[in-house]
Amino acid sequence: MATTPVDNTHDNEIGEGAAALVKTTKLMIVMLRIAIAVLLIAYILSGFFYVEPTEYALVLRFGKISGTAGEEIVESGSWQWTWPKPIGEVVRIPKKTQSLSTDYFYFNDEYLGGPESKPVLSDSAGPLVTGTDGYLLTKDENILHAKWGLTYDIVDPVIFYTSQVDADATIRRIFESTILKRIARTAIDQALYADPDDLRKKVKRDTLKAFEKLNIGIKVKFVNFGESTPPRSSVLAFYEVQKSEHVKQTLILEAETYRNTTTQSAKGLAKRRQAEAEAYASELVSSVQAEAQYFNQLLEQYQKKPDIAIRNLISITRQHVMQDAEKILLPASPGEIRIRLNRVKPTVTDDTTAAAAAAAGSGHRPH
Amino acid sequence: MAEDKRVFQHWPVILMVLIVAAIFLIKMLTYQVDTTEYAIVLRFGEPQAETVRPRAPGLHFKLPWETVWRQDNRVQCFEGNMGEFEEIMTADGKNIVVSVFIGWKIGSAAEDQLMFMEKLGDLTTATDQLTELLRTYRSGVFGTVNFNTLVNIDEEKVKLDQVEDEIHAAISNNAKALYGIDVEFVGIRHLGFPDNVTTDVIKRMQAERQTKSAATKAEGEAKAMAIRSQADLDVRKQMADAEVAAKAIEAAAETEVASLYADFEAQPELAKLLLRRETAKKIAANEMIIIMDANEEPWIMFQNDTDNQPEDE
Numbered sequence: 001m002a003t004t005p006v007d008n009t010h011d012n013e014i015g016e017g018a019a020a021l022v023k024t025t026k027l028m029i030v031m032l033r034i035a036i037a038v039l040l041i042a043y044i045l046s047g048f049f050y051v052e053p054t055e056y057a058l059v060l061r062f063g064k065i066s067g068t069a070g071e072e073i074v075e076s077g078s079w080q081w082t083w084p085k086p087i088g089e090v091v092r093i094p095k096k097t098q099s100l101s102t103d104y105f106y107f108n109d110e111y112l113g114g115p116e117s118k119p120v121l122s123d124s125a126g127p128l129v130t131g132t133d134g135y136l137l138t139k140d141e142n143i144l145h146a147k148w149g150l151t152y153d154i155v156d157p158v159i160f161y162t163s164q165v166d167a168d169a170t171i172r173r174i175f176e177s178t179i180l181k182r183i184a185r186t187a188i189d190q191a192l193y194a195d196p197d198d199l200r201k202k203v204k205r206d207t208l209k210a211f212e213k214l215n216i217g218i219k220v221k222f223v224n225f226g227e228s229t230p231p232r233s234s235v236l237a238f239y240e241v242q243k244s245e246h247v248k249q250t251l252i253l254e255a256e257t258y259r260n261t262t263t264q265s266a267k268g269l270a271k272r273r274q275a276e277a278e279a280y281a282s283e284l285v286s287s288v289q290a291e292a293q294y295f296n297q298l299l300e301q302y303q304k305k306p307d308i309a310i311r312n313l314i315s316i317t318r319q320h321v322m323q324d325a326e327k328i329l330l331p332a333s334p335g336e337i338r339i340r341l342n343r344v345k346p347t348v349t350d351d352t353t354a355a356a357a358a359a360a361g362s363g364h365r366p367h
Numbered sequence: 368m369a370e371d372k373r374v375f376q377h378w379p380v381i382l383m384v385l386i387v388a389a390i391f392l393i394k395m396l397t398y399q400v401d402t403t404e405y406a407i408v409l410r411f412g413e414p415q416a417e418t419v420r421p422r423a424p425g426l427h428f429k430l431p432w433e434t435v436w437r438q439d440n441r442v443q444c445f446e447g448n449m450g451e452f453e454e455i456m457t458a459d460g461k462n463i464v465v466s467v468f469i470g471w472k473i474g475s476a477a478e479d480q481l482m483f484m485e486k487l488g489d490l491t492t493a494t495d496q497l498t499e500l501l502r503t504y505r506s507g508v509f510g511t512v513n514f515n516t517l518v519n520i521d522e523e524k525v526k527l528d529q530v531e532d533e534i535h536a537a538i539s540n541n542a543k544a545l546y547g548i549d550v551e552f553v554g555i556r557h558l559g560f561p562d563n564v565t566t567d568v569i570k571r572m573q574a575e576r577q578t579k580s581a582a583t584k585a586e587g588e589a590k591a592m593a594i595r596s597q598a599d600l601d602v603r604k605q606m607a608d609a610e611v612a613a614k615a616i617e618a619a620a621e622t623e624v625a626s627l628y629a630d631f632e633a634q635p636e637l638a639k640l641l642l643r644r645e646t647a648k649k650i651a652a653n654e655m656i657i658i659m660d661a662n663e664e665p666w667i668m669f670q671n672d673t674d675n676q677p678e679d680e
Contacts, residue, residue, distance in 0.1 A: 029377065036382060063401035064424035086399070104556070128565040130452050130464050130557075137518050137558055139525070142572050143565065162402055163441055170444045173468045177531075177554030184558070185522040214552065216442075231569045237576035244580040248587025255591035259598035266602040270609030277613030281620030287645075288624040295631055295641055302637045310640060311664075317644045318665065321651040330669050331661055339657045 046084045053077040054096045056157040060089040065158065072158050093157040097221060100168065101149040104176050107133040107232065128231065135231070136180060142188040143231050149224030150175050150207065160217035167216060174214060178206045192228060192238070200225040395431040400424050405473060405480045407436045414484070417477055436484050442472045442551050443490075447498040454561055455506050461514040462564065466557035467505045467534060471497060471542065471550045479547030486546050496546060497538075504537040517558060527555060 051057040057074040059066045059082045066072070066082075074080055076095065082088040107128065128135060128143070136144045152171070154160045164170045182203050183191065191199050204223035211220055230238050302309040322328070325339045400406040401424060408420035410433045421427045429435070446468045454464050473483045487493040508530055516526040535553035542548035560568055631638035651657075659666065 029380070032380065032383070060402065062424075062426035063399045063404075065402050127562040128559075128569075130559065130562055134557070135559060137560075139518050139520055139522065141518055141568070142575075143559075143568055165439055165441045165443045170442065170470060173444055173470075173554055173556060174552070176556050177468070180555055180558055181525075181527045184518045184527055185525050187520075230572065231565075234569050234572045234576065237573040237580075240580045241576050241583060244583035244587075248583050248590070251587040251591040252594065255594035255598075259594050259601075262598050262602050263605070266605045270605050273606070273609045273613045274616070277616040281616050284617075284620045285623055285627075288627045291641055291645065292627050292630045295634075295638060298637060298641070299634055302634060306636075309637075313640060313644060315665065317647055320648060321657075330666060335661055337659045337661050337666055339659065340655075341651055341657065342654045344654050 043084055047081045047088065048079060049082070049090050050079050051076050051092075054094065056093040056095050056154070058091040058093070058157060058161060060091060061087065063089075065162075091161055093154055093161060095154065097151050097153050098218075099149060099151040100172055100175075101147065101224075101226070102172060102176055103134065103147045105134040105136045105179065106145045106147050106227070107135070136183040138183055138188040138191060139185050140187045144183060144188055144191055144228060145231065146179075146183075146191070146228040147226035148175070148179055148203070149222075149226060150220065151222045151224075152211075152218045152220045154217055155219045156217035158217070159215065163216045167218075170214075170216065171211075171218065174210050175207055178210050179203055182206055188230065192230070193242075196225055196228070396428060397426050398429050398435045399426050400437075403439060403441055404437050405440045407480060407484055409434045409436055414481055422477070422480075438473055438480075438483065438490070440473060440475070442470045444468055444470045445494060445497075446556065447494075447501050449498060450502050452557060453502065453505065455509045457509060457514045457517070458511055459513040459515075462561050463509065463514065463517070464557065464559045464561055465505065465509060465555060467501060467531075468554050468556050469497065469501060469535075469538060469550055470552040471548050474543065474547045474549045476547075479543075479549070482547030493546065493548070497542065497548070500538050500541055501534075504534050504541075508533045508537065527558075531555060 049057070051074050053076050055076065057076070057080070058072055059074060059080075061083065066088075067074075074090075082090065134145070136146060138144050150171070160167060182199070186199055186202075187194075200223055203225070204220065207223055208220045211218055229235060298309060298313070321341070322339060325341055326343055328337065328339050330337060398406065398408065398420075400422060406422055408415040408429050410430070414436075415433070420429060420433070446466055452464050452466050454462055456462055473480055483493070487496060512526065512530060516524060517530070519525050531553050535550060538553065539550040542550050559565070628638075631641075661667070661669075
């Protein structure tokens, strides 16, 4: 019996291919296991989060804030874990003081060269463009441009997160409305010059009240009253008033100086007058006392020989009077004797004075 | 046993399939409501009662053919989709330009949410309708007030808060009744004049400043003059008082002197002579020229002897 040869080559090839497929499948299964394990671990690990000390964090589980009432806020400065999305979610809210500034009431300075450029000062008044040039109306119906700022703390992150879609927009608008209402009760001079800080405090008080009423979880810390100016085309006119104010103060100051000087001078004169009176009184009394004493001394001599006493007295008096006589010229024959007493000699201070005196002398003859 | 073992060897594939299936099923059979939103489950467009399909935050069950309508439940703030700035004539005929914002949210009652969903459906339609209400009542309320209740020298007469309250009340009533919307607040953001009027306002401000400048200078001059006049008056009074005091001192001295003169009564002729002597000394203390007769004493002493001889000799 003859045997038929069998071709095993094909079977061998199939066997090898199947083995390779099994091997590949096994490898893929291993890799899939690893991938699943890695993904699961990554998913679990992605639930860890760190809450910065400068922020609040709320954990949502299936969209609901987790934690009992009053304990919803996760501790700051710590590592936490929650289920990752879509099961859990972390909402972060800043704990740091927030600030916003508004130039909604300021003129558009972009076409002037940006915020750093100075306002164009000119007397020609152009219209302000609504929606571009912001401004406020004061109670005296004047236009005021002003920049304002607000700083606040988020004190209740749950209310803050759940009350407003866009908290910044709400806070900004409430703040601007409060400013507008306060300025409508304020004169432009008060806002610009008299007491801007008082205005700032009033706006802060109003803003605090407004946000307390609104209850959106913030507390106002500070209100800043920044740049403020009248319309550009009236700035020069406002400067003029300030200059006039300086002039006014200068005039008053000068008058007060005059008052102080004259009052002090008058005090001196009054004291001098009193001193003169006292000197006069003292001199008078002393003089009369001396005369009385002298009289009593002469009286005895006079009572004995009145004529001699009188002539003696006259003689002594003449001697006394004429002791300072410059020169006495006696006439050769009986006549008049002229005696100049106590001549006041002119004093020459300098050449100019002398020349002036000479000129005055040559120009005017004495009468 | 061996087959079970082989099946178990494919657990990663099974797990993957299970996970995908679970996600698919969870997606189809549950809905999640966030803290910040309202959600209403609809079955073929028909809203389901809250007792059947809860609307509170969390994960809830639903049937695959049910859909969920969602809207934010928080306050939204806006000035209107159009006509943010509007020119309005006040009751006393003044043209003003105002901008008013509102803060609104869907009412928390179930019927409010249903009404909002049925009447408005989405945010765009809601803001369109609110814009219409805002423009209507903004113009209506500002048109009934005088300009001097918006800005006024007398702070008590400024009624901006009342204007806001009136607009708030008017919009709130309608928004609630028509759309289930709660208007939380209304505020005035801009209050001004039409553009062309601002030119006149600025010119008036310039004129006022010029007047004020002149008045300030005049006030300064007047005050300075008043201070100077008062100073002069004070000085005169001071000097007059000093003069009175000095006279009193002098009078006292003269009174004292008068008593001393009593001594002179013992010999009046001698007293007169002494007084004349004192007077002469005082007069002679000044610059003067004395004219004397050469025949008087003592000049007679300088005359010729013959002249000095007594006439009787």
